[in-house]
Amino acid sequence: MITKSMTTLLALAASAGVALAKDVKIGFVTTLTTPAGVIGKDMQDAVNLAVEHIGGKMGDLDVKILFEDDGFKPETGKQVTDKLVKQDDVDFVTGYIWSHVLLASRKSVIDAGKFLISSNAGPSPIAGKLCHENFFSTSWQNDQTPMAMGEVLNQQGVKSIYVMAPNYAAGKNMVAGVERTFKGDIKGKDFTKWGKDAQLDFSAELAKAKASGAEGIFVFYPGKAGGAFIKQYQQAGLQSVMPLYSVFTVDSISLPKFQAASMEGVLGSRMTQFWAPDLDTPQNKKFVSAFKAKYGKYPSFYAAQSYDTIFLIKSAVEAVNGDLSDMDGMRAAMKSANFPSVRGKFTYGNNHMPIQNFYLREVVKDGDGNWTTKIVSTVYENHQDSYAGECPLK
Amino acid sequence: MDLTLVVIQCLNGMQLGILLFLLASGLTLTFGIMDFVNLAHGSLYMVGAFLCATLTFWTGSFIWGVLLALPLTALAGIAVEFIVVRHLYSRDHLDHVLATFGLILCIDTMTHLIWGAEGIAVPLPAFLNGQVELFAGIIFPSFRLLIIGAGLIVAGGLYYLVNHTRLGMLIRAGASNRTMVSALGVDIQTLFTLVFALGAVLAGLAGMLIAPITEASIGMGNEIIITAFVVIIVGGIGSMKGAFIAAMLIGLIDTLGRSYIDDLFKLAMSTEAAETAAPAVSAMLIYILMAVVLTFRPQGLFPPKVR
Numbered sequence: 001m002i003t004k005s006m007t008t009l010l011a012l013a014a015s016a017g018v019a020l021a022k023d024v025k026i027g028f029v030t031t032l033t034t035p036a037g038v039i040g041k042d043m044q045d046a047v048n049l050a051v052e053h054i055g056g057k058m059g060d061l062d063v064k065i066l067f068e069d070d071g072f073k074p075e076t077g078k079q080v081t082d083k084l085v086k087q088d089d090v091d092f093v094t095g096y097i098w099s100h101v102l103l104a105s106r107k108s109v110i111d112a113g114k115f116l117i118s119s120n121a122g123p124s125p126i127a128g129k130l131c132h133e134n135f136f137s138t139s140w141q142n143d144q145t146p147m148a149m150g151e152v153l154n155q156q157g158v159k160s161i162y163v164m165a166p167n168y169a170a171g172k173n174m175v176a177g178v179e180r181t182f183k184g185d186i187k188g189k190d191f192t193k194w195g196k197d198a199q200l201d202f203s204a205e206l207a208k209a210k211a212s213g214a215e216g217i218f219v220f221y222p223g224k225a226g227g228a229f230i231k232q233y234q235q236a237g238l239q240s241v242m243p244l245y246s247v248f249t250v251d252s253i254s255l256p257k258f259q260a261a262s263m264e265g266v267l268g269s270r271m272t273q274f275w276a277p278d279l280d281t282p283q284n285k286k287f288v289s290a291f292k293a294k295y296g297k298y299p300s301f302y303a304a305q306s307y308d309t310i311f312l313i314k315s316a317v318e319a320v321n322g323d324l325s326d327m328d329g330m331r332a333a334m335k336s337a338n339f340p341s342v343r344g345k346f347t348y349g350n351n352h353m354p355i356q357n358f359y360l361r362e363v364v365k366d367g368d369g370n371w372t373t374k375i376v377s378t379v380y381e382n383h384q385d386s387y388a389g390e391c392p393l394k
Numbered sequence: 395m396d397l398t399l400v401v402i403q404c405l406n407g408m409q410l411g412i413l414l415f416l417l418a419s420g421l422t423l424t425f426g427i428m429d430f431v432n433l434a435h436g437s438l439y440m441v442g443a444f445l446c447a448t449l450t451f452w453t454g455s456f457i458w459g460v461l462l463a464l465p466l467t468a469l470a471g472i473a474v475e476f477i478v479v480r481h482l483y484s485r486d487h488l489d490h491v492l493a494t495f496g497l498i499l500c501i502d503t504m505t506h507l508i509w510g511a512e513g514i515a516v517p518l519p520a521f522l523n524g525q526v527e528l529f530a531g532i533i534f535p536s537f538r539l540l541i542i543g544a545g546l547i548v549a550g551g552l553y554y555l556v557n558h559t560r561l562g563m564l565i566r567a568g569a570s571n572r573t574m575v576s577a578l579g580v581d582i583q584t585l586f587t588l589v590f591a592l593g594a595v596l597a598g599l600a601g602m603l604i605a606p607i608t609e610a611s612i613g614m615g616n617e618i619i620i621t622a623f624v625v626i627i628v629g630g631i632g633s634m635k636g637a638f639i640a641a642m643l644i645g646l647i648d649t650l651g652r653s654y655i656d657d658l659f660k661l662a663m664s665t666e667a668a669e670t671a672a673p674a675v676s677a678m679l680i681y682i683l684m685a686v687v688l689t690f691r692p693q694g695l696f697p698p699k700v701r
Contacts, residue, residue, distance in 0.1 A: 034613055197616070197617040201607060204403055205652065211399040211402075227609055235607070237535070257609075260451070260514075261515035261516065263515070
């Protein structure tokens with residue numbers, strides 16, 4: 001009898017210990033294996049830098065980050081998400097590079113009553129019908145960046161384009177985005193196989209693009225497919241006849257590799273984005289210079305969004321003085337977007353997607369001869385995604 | 395339909411076919427002659443690509459990179475045979491699959507440790523980075539043409555090796571009846587090591603040739619090895635001729651499928667449905683071919699004689 005009550009007491013003490021634990025647990029789901037793991041690494045670096053910059057504290061609470069690998073697969077992403085919310089009982093689940101992984105994992109987090117913050121993926125359903133009060137984004141809705149590119153094409157008087165993208169949720173969104181704003185003619189369209197065994201040889205598609213006679217080519221190929229595409233685009237001699245307009249294809253992860261392989265053709269190529277390493281905000285200057293000092297390379301936009309994620313969570317935790325049970329308080333704090341963002345001040349729409357600027361960027365050499373991107377002009381000011389209207393939230 | 399485009403797409407299909415042949419020939423040698431299922435064949439393809447990438451940067455020339463990487467890949471193949479594969483010949487296929495699957499994970503992780511996760515883009519010399527006009531209006535990337543040329547030379551060399559040399563005779567005899575070959579006093583162990591190294595070199599060469607088009611990256615072999623298995627099943631396991639013809643067939647079907655199936659579908663359904671269905675169906679085409687071949691000719695199109 002005595003032993004039994006002792007055990008109960010001990011168990012009580014143990015559970016009380018957990019409840020009193022002074023830390024914020026953040027689950028970060030990204031891709032750490034497969035060649036796309038290099039993106040996950042960049043995000044991980046940025047998160048670690050952010051935690052360092054806030055001294056490992058949010059208010060009085062210690063910050064604990066649990067990184068998980070989705071293996072570039074929706075089913076694995078969902079499994080690790082389940083583990084984070086059920087076994088580790090984290091307070092926030094963030095990360096998510098891929099739209100299909102985010103869509104597969106969304107329900108686990110929402111049903112568990114936790115906050116879900118996307119540090120990259122922005123598939124249309126989550127901005128529209130599937131929007132939720134506990135979901136936030138520090139990136140963009142997939143369609144927005146290509147919509148800005150469509151505007152750029154109009155401004156430059158491009159009459160016709162050929163379109164190529166991978167065959168998955170984000171690929172469809174990107175194409176829908178450019179089609180929504182581009183006023184010219186779309187001469188042809190190819191969706192290619194995506195995932196762990198993605199198609200990387202685009203010989204057939206490039207031959208079709210060339211034969212189509214379009215004035216330009218629009219592509220969305222994140223990760224290593226982007227490098228493969230650009231090389232083959234040059235080898236096929238399309239550079240001179242069909243200028244490249246891309247989104248999320250040329251970034252700080254691929255540029256050093258292009259530079260090492262002397263792929264000069266990529267210099268001067270243009271893309272749209274909500275952010276650039278040279279964006280002139282105090283938080284961005286601090287982030288970019290610290291990232292370069294610590295890791296010896298430019299941060300990618302994936303890194304920038306991940307860095308913002310930590311500061312967004314910090315603003316929420318501090319607004320409720322560390323009372324992590326106050327979901328309403330934290331939600332209201334995040335909704336106000338009252339944190340120093342690398343992109344400068346922005347606001348959240350009713351669907352908790354950022355309403356922000358989009359810029360045209362160009363690949364240039366920096367002062368040290370390294371290849372990077374710089375802002376050419378602002379395409380959209382305070383742009384809201386097109387799905388916000390479908391979201392029932394106010 | 396544009397005739398120029400059709401010709402270019404056929405060349406693209408041939409180029410893919412050649413790469414598949416380089417991989418499948420090694421696979422069909424090890425599977426057909428040694429009766430050994432080597433899932434890790436794709437890892438040798440990756441190792442070849444990484445070695446070539448490193449040596450290209452080291453020597454400053456892609457050509458030297460390839461020439462130096464070839465013997466190194468052979469050594470890697472011999473090492474793999476010596477350390478792992480040799481102990482598995484007497485086991486059954488399931489053990490082969492398990493062990494070589496483990497080998498894939500080991501080699502992938504080792505590559506990750508040595509070269510990092512990001513992969514390497516391999517630069518080409520200027521004369522290979524452009525295009526050539528074959529005849530009126532047919533402009534083709536010169537490097538892809540080089541792949542076709544190199545592949546055809548290798549195929550010719552293999553044909554000579556297998557059909558007109560003593561080693562080839564032993565290989566053919568081994569494919570027909572292994573026990574009899576060793577009963578006749580041939581050192582089957584050395585023959586196996588040689589065959590395995592030859593397979594490794596062929597796979598490595600394929601990896602070196604694809605690296606400047608895509609890049610050297612971890613897991614690149616695991617993506618293509620499935621297709622190489624389809625090739626040897628369609629061609630007939632153990633048959634070099636079968637591997638060549640099936641590789642060409644599959645290269646062409648895959649490329650032409652990707653090129654024309656959406657136009658074909660648009661005749662029968664809405665544009666949007668066609669755009670969604672086409673990539674899925676064109677990715678399936680080669681498996682449909684395999685299913686058809688397995689139904690009507692389970693031994694493959696060109697099975698080796700006397701099996």
